[in-house]
Structure formats: structure tokens, C-alpha cells
Amino acid sequence: MKILLACPVLDIRYEWFLGFLNIWEQFRKRKNMDVGFYFPYRTPVHIADTEMVHEALKGNYDYILRMDDDIWDVPSDALERLLAADKDFISAVMYANSFPFQRCALVKKDKSRSLVDIAKSSSNECFEINGEGIQPVDLTAFPFVLWKTSLFKKIPEPWFVYEPHVPTDNYFCQKCLDHGVQPHVDMNLQVTHRGVTCWNRCYSLVAEGNHRIDMGLLKEDDQLYTAVKDVQSQLRKTNSL
Secondary structure, eight states, rough: EEEEEEESSSSSOOHHHHHHHHHHHHHHOOOTTTEEEEEEEEEEEHHHHHHHHHHHHTTTOHHHHEEEEEEOOOTTTHHHHHHHOOEEEEEEOOOOSSOOOBBBBEEETTTTTHHHHHHHOOOOOOOOOOSEEEOOOOOOOSSSSEEEEHHHSSSOEEEEEEEESSSSHHHHHHHHHHHHHHEEEEEEEOEEETTTTTHHHHHHHHHHHHHHTTTTTTTTTTTHHHHHHHHHHHHHHOOOO
């Protein structure tokens, strides 16, 4: 088995480096694995991702393990869990590091809508999924994602494209869906994204949300206003706030 460990690098933090050492230990324990590295430095993400796929195809790698440079706390069994899932495309789950700190495991409300168009319209047309284990999604980020290299032979280029207001995540996930490749996430495999975790994101949502309400940026008829107040109420009921 050959895996290309790839990470587009803008900046390296101590917390990321600890996570990388954890990942390396997981590789080291497997005797039947040939590991390559590809760490493009300060390259636009859509170009870096395209280059890493070409590198994997050229080197006849079976998998690309792609990670971001701003994720921490990678579980010690993360690699084994993604491999065991045996999916073309499967990612760990992270939370956005800005309001409303959304879980990046999403499905479209209207399956006919393109993720690219949804991003351009800045509309709330995707909702978070709940549950445990391996789940199909329409949209996920790529914090710690395992791709079978063979999927890039099913999908024509360009795989990753820069468009204003359209994350490469939206573009690539929609292209996968258009060509019969189903993205998945492991809901039990969660990583920290710039300090935002599944444990503190509710507090961040309430704090930032109430600040926006006080500033008049969130009105009572806004869905996020309701979400902030609902989460605040739940935290108070559990004596967590």
C-alpha cells in the first residue's frame, strides 16, 4: 500500500506539529505501507491540491491523506479508522472557526442545487447532520481526509478551482457528486480547528451570537438568532453556562 501524506502549508504551529508526529507514529506501526510526502509551501490551495493529486498519480499511490496546517488533536487511531472505512472519499469532522462555528458535515436541503451556486448566493441551504459512525454527506471540508487516488481517474480535471466566494471544498464535493463519487465523514473522528472543538463551539456560538444581537446584527426573525437562544437555553439547563 502506498499513501501520499500531503498538506498545503501556509504556516506551521506547534500544535499542528504534535499532530503530525502522532500521524507519523501511526504510519510507523504499519510495516506494509510505503509513505511519500508532499508539502507545497504558500501555494494557493486550489493549485496545491491539484499538484498533490498529480504527484500521487505519477507516483502510483493508492491513497492521498490530505490534511490542513491548522488542525490539531488528531486521534491516535485516525488513519486506521479512515482506511477501515474503505471509501473513495472520507474525512474527519471539524468545526468552522468563525460564527456560527458550523460542523463541516453538511447535506443540501435541495439536492438539485449546486454547492457552487449555494456558496455564491451565501444562502443557508445546507444543514448539519447528526449521528455517529460513517455518514454520507454532500459537503465536507478537508481537514484530515483520505482519498483513494482512483477517484481522480473517474473525475475529469479541473478538480479544484478558485472562484471568488466559492471554497474549493464546495467545488470539489459538487464535482464528486456529479460523477457518482459519494463524500463521507466519520462522525466519531473529530479534530480541533484553530482551537474550535465539538466541546467549545456551543459556547463560542452563544458568546459571538449575543454580541451580534447586542450590536443589532442579528434580528429576532433570523434563524441564527433562534439558534443562539436555543443553544444558550440548553447550556443553562445543564448548568454549563
